[in-house]
Amino acid sequence: METLEVDLAERSYPIFIGQGLLDRADLLAAGLPQPRVLIVSNETVAPLYLTRVRAAFAAAGVEALDVVLPDGEHFKDWPTLNRIFDALLGHRCERATTLVALGGGVIGDMTGFAAACYQRGVPFIQVPTTLLAQVDSSVGGKTAINHPQGKNMIGAFHQPQRVLIDTDSLATLPAREFRSGLAEVIKYGLIRDLPFLEWLEVNLDALLARSPAALAEAILRSCRNKAEVVAADERESGERALLNLGHTFGHAIETGAGYGVWLHGEAVAAGTMMAAExxxxxxxxxASLVARIGRLFERCSLPVVGPALGEERYLELMAHDKKVQGGRLRLVLLRAAGRAVVSADAPVADVAAAIAARCRAGAVPFLESAHG
Amino acid sequence: METLEVDLAERSYPIFIGQGLLDRADLLAAGLPQPRVLIVSNETVAPLYLTRVRAAFAAAGVEALDVVLPDGEHFKDWPTLNRIFDALLGHRCERATTLVALGGGVIGDMTGFAAACYQRGVPFIQVPTTLLAQVDSSVGGKTAINHPQGKNMIGAFHQPQRVLIDTDSLATLPAREFRSGLAEVIKYGLIRDLPFLEWLEVNLDALLARSPAALAEAILRSCRNKAEVVAADERESGERALLNLGHTFGHAIETGAGYGVWLHGEAVAAGTMMAAExxxxxxxxxASLVARIGRLFERCSLPVVGPALGEERYLELMAHDKKVQGGRLRLVLLRAAGRAVVSADAPVADVAAAIAARCRAGAVPFLESAHG
Structure with a gap:
């Protein structure tokens, strides 16, 4: 097992990465303020892992309640979030009750936001079971739900007590979800870690074959990058914005196509191509770097063009981005392989041209043949 | 004009108290990160003051958008909160847009919570127009909405940039609202400020006549108490809980009677009598201190008994209180005039007996004759 630390003074916490962590009562139950937790999961993940995690808590003498939500980005909304509050109040959970997010990015974001708001803040633990959540969304304390007009528009910064990444849980992850997660792995290489980018180009086949050694290495290096960036800039006043490479375009795709139609990583891959363009x-x-990035995504069967929403609609959706300042779109762009910057300098005409060049009528988020 | 400081390191902020502050462009617009604000008000307050506040912002070159919500505690819920998010997104408000709460405690709590959550946190300014909001809820950064099963159950700690208390706005406050606010004023005397309690006993008639000098003094002394407590314990890990004298009983009354039937201060008055009992x-x-407190409330035409919900129902509603720890009810109780403590020592039978002694079938939150 590897351990990383997210260094945030009194809000510091560990990330544990290894095999079989879902059964580790010692890691799950350590330091709970009260021997009572509410596990939040979804209808896909709960049948696979909920019993095991409940058993681990029980072994540590912890009462483990649970609430199982429907699965999917289109449920990342208030009515579904409110089911967590209903469960918390129905069970008379107190300020010392800890929430446990058992699932992917949607479960992690919603559980974290519920923990941020319930009684104005209770502790929570991230137990991410998808690659995307393991390498990105479970670390760093960003929590949110969607609004019909924009993704992740309503949320909070609320750091977890710890993150338990059981790499074994990737064995049950559908191919499409797995490949979606790789988009965020590749992101770290592109924005700040050229050696990791080169490592990915060499080891991508092993990763796609889900080699445990390759996965462990990719997750560790991704989390190390994430932890460093978050420690330097918890509230995204500077460097942390670089983690949003491809995300402004990608959020427009996710919102514009309808939440859940494009997976987050798929939208980020197409969005990253727009940013590179x-x-x-x-x-x-x-052009050679643009092509190099495209090759990596294509090896993952990730899309390199977005849907044809129309440039106007893209720009309208992007105008809601949280990085907009003074009406100016701030985009994460590339200066080199392994080096990204935040820039408000791109003329709108160029942004529109880049979108036009990288979207296609009938573009699909994934190829059935590659994921069957 | 008086100025107090809420001392919270990098989250410190001033409270301005005086006459005519609603027109003070210099105070309203100082230090805005962007010349754009969204004023949140309600259907009662907006016709009285919105035009003036908008004009003050305009004089400072600030674009002032607004959203006007329905008035009342029963609208302190998610659908109404979401109207603030709709307005923010509809106007493409950014992370640098400042929210302005123009109204009473409900508007302040909801605007503050919207500011805490929109894009994971934007600045906000409190402009409280009711006595209750001026002496209590606008100061200290507690924000929340209600859940059907419990008051203020979903919220955040989010400190405002500043608080502008225009004492002139009390001139238009309905008698019932005004008297409700006095319950929180009296609270400061009871929990930690015996000289203030004695001052109130001497000056209550002047206060009830809304003498500007008496009001200014009462608001200043209340805010000074609040600011001291919040500075010492922002997140309510200790002393801040004392501010909840009468509130655990009071929240049960508010929730049990149906949000909005009893005003907050009315429920707090009856709840304080239960705590004293x-x-x-x-x-x-x-008994003489219990009678002394009752006399003060009665001079304000505030209720000294709660509705007959049944002790079981009271206890059930109180079990949701945010101060519950390990299943044990923690109550704010009195040790002397001017000295409160938090205690988990009261046997449930005594709590039930105190409730029974201080609730009455047909108890009403106010006497029509006193408020006509």
Whole structure:
């Protein structure tokens, strides 16, 4: 088992990465303020892992309540979040009750937001079971739900007590979900870690075959990057925004196509290609790097073009981005392989041209053949 | 104009108290990160003051958007909160947009919670127009909405940038609302400020006549108490809980009677009598102090008994209180005039007996004759 620390002074916490962690009562129950937790999971993950996690808590003498939500990005909304509050109040949970997020990014974001708001803040633990959640969303304390007009628009910064990443749980992950997670892994290489990008190019086949050694290495290096960025800039006043490479375009795709139609990582892959295309148009990177990034995504069967929503609709959706300042769109763009910057310099015409160049009528988020 | 400081390190902020502050462009617009605000008000307060506040912002070159919500505690819920998010997104408000709460405690709590959550946190300013909001809820950063099973169960700690208390706005406050606010004023005397309690006993008639000098003094002394307590214990791990004298009983009355039937201060007055009754049963204070407190409330035409919900129902509603720890009810009780403590020592039988002694079938939150 590997252990990383997210260094945030009094809000610091450990990330544990290894096999079989879902059964580790010692890690799950350590330091609970009260021997009572509410596990939040979804209808896909609960049948696979809920019994095991409940048993681990029981072994540690902890009463484990649970609430099982429907699965999918389109349930990342208030009515579904409210089911967590109903469960908390129905069970008379107190300020010392700990929430446990057992699932992917949607479960982690909603459980974290519920923990941020219930009685103005209770502790929570992240137990991510998807690659995307393990390498990205479970670390760093960003929590949110969606609004019909924009993704992740209503949320809070609320750091977990710890993150338990059981790499064994990836064995049951559907191919499409797994590949979606790889988009966020590749992101770290692109924005700040050229050696990792090169490692990914060499080891991608092993990763796609879900080699435990390759997975452990990719997750560790991703989490280390994430932990470093979050420790330096918890509230995204600077460097942390770089983690949003491809996300402004990607959120527009997710919202515009309807929540859940494109998986987050799929939208980020197409969005990253738009950002790369724009970086090239600005003369910051050359075509060979754009092609190099596209090859990596294509090896993962990830999309390199977005849906044809129309450039106007893209720009309208992007205007809701949390990085907009003074009406100016701030985008994460590439200066080189392994180096991203936040820039408000791109003329709107170039942004529109980059979108146009990288969207296609009939674009689909995944190829059935690659994921069957 | 008087100025107090709420001392919370990097989250410190000023409270301005005086006449005519609603027109003070300099105070309203100082230090905005962006010349754009969204004013949140309600259907009662907006016709009285919104135009003036908008004009003050305009004079400072600030674009002032607004959203006007229905008035009342029963609208302190998610659907109404969501109207603030709709307005923010509809106007493409950014992370640098400041929210302005123009109204009473419900508007302040909801605006503050919207500010805590929109894009994971934007700044906000409190402009309280009711006595209750001026002396209590606008200061200290507690924000929340209600859940059908419990008051203020979903919220956040989110400190405002500043608080502007225009004492002139009390001139238009209905008598019932005004008297409700006095319950929180009296609270400060009871829990930690015996000289203030004695001052209130001497000056209550002037206060009830809304003498500007008496009001200014009462608001200043209340806010000073609140600011001191919040500075010492922002997150209510200790002393801040004392501010909840009468509130655990009071929240049960508010929730049990149906949100909005009893005003918050009315429920707090009856709840404070239950807490005093219980303190006497425990032998901590004598009957003369209970009577002394009752006389103060009665001079304000505030209720000294709660509705007959049944002791079981009271206890059930109180079990949701945020101060419950390990299944044990923690109550704010009195040790003397001017000295409260948090205690988990009261036997349930005594709590039930105190409730029974202080509730009455047909108890009403106010006497029409006193408020006509």
């Amino acid at each position: 724009l970086s090239q148009r600005l003369g910051w990177i050359d | 219980l303190s006497q049963r425990l032998g901590w204070i004598d």
